[in-house]
Amino acid sequence: MTMLRLALALALLPLPALAQSTGSAQTPQLNLRPGSLSPADPQAIVDAMQKLGYRAELTTDDQGDPKIKSAASGANFSVYFYGCTSGKDCTSIQFSAGFDTDKGLDMQVANDWNTKKRYGKVYLDDERDPYIEMDVNMEGGIPNALFEDNLSIWDRMLADFQTHIDW
Secondary structure, eight states, X not given: OHXXXXXXXXXXXXXXXXXXXXXXXSOOOOOOOTTEEOTTOHHHHHHHHHHTTOOEEEEEOTTSOEEXXXXXXXXXXXXXXXXXXXXXXXXXXXXXXXXOOSSOOOHHHHXXXXXXOSXXXXXXXXXXXXXXXXXXXXXXXXXXXXXXXXXXXXXXXXXXXXXXXXX
């Protein structure tokens, strides 16, 4: 009975994390540590890609958010920025590549990729042309080495996907 009373008493105590108010629905921008990248600074991402030997051109998408045009493994790709406020202060990026096929891709080939591969999701557009995408959460910034690792994963995945679809 004493254990039950103790458990009930502990259950009624407020949890410190729940008792604190955030005061804002927005996540504050963190100060970046040296050697970190943030999607809030698209030019820094362009510079990092170029330093690694990638072509990287900073443009904007249809919504006015930053967009990088690049290429790897023999295919063009884009880096889209998400979580932006009026085209600035973005929180994540997405690598994306599309392949314009003559006859479209069979849905089973796309599903086979999505079932067997951990990174990169594949979908077909209305003409059954395949697109592959990989999201990278960078909110608050990530170390350069982690960005480089994600870019390397994307590069290998893009090459593997081209083989998968007989491109």
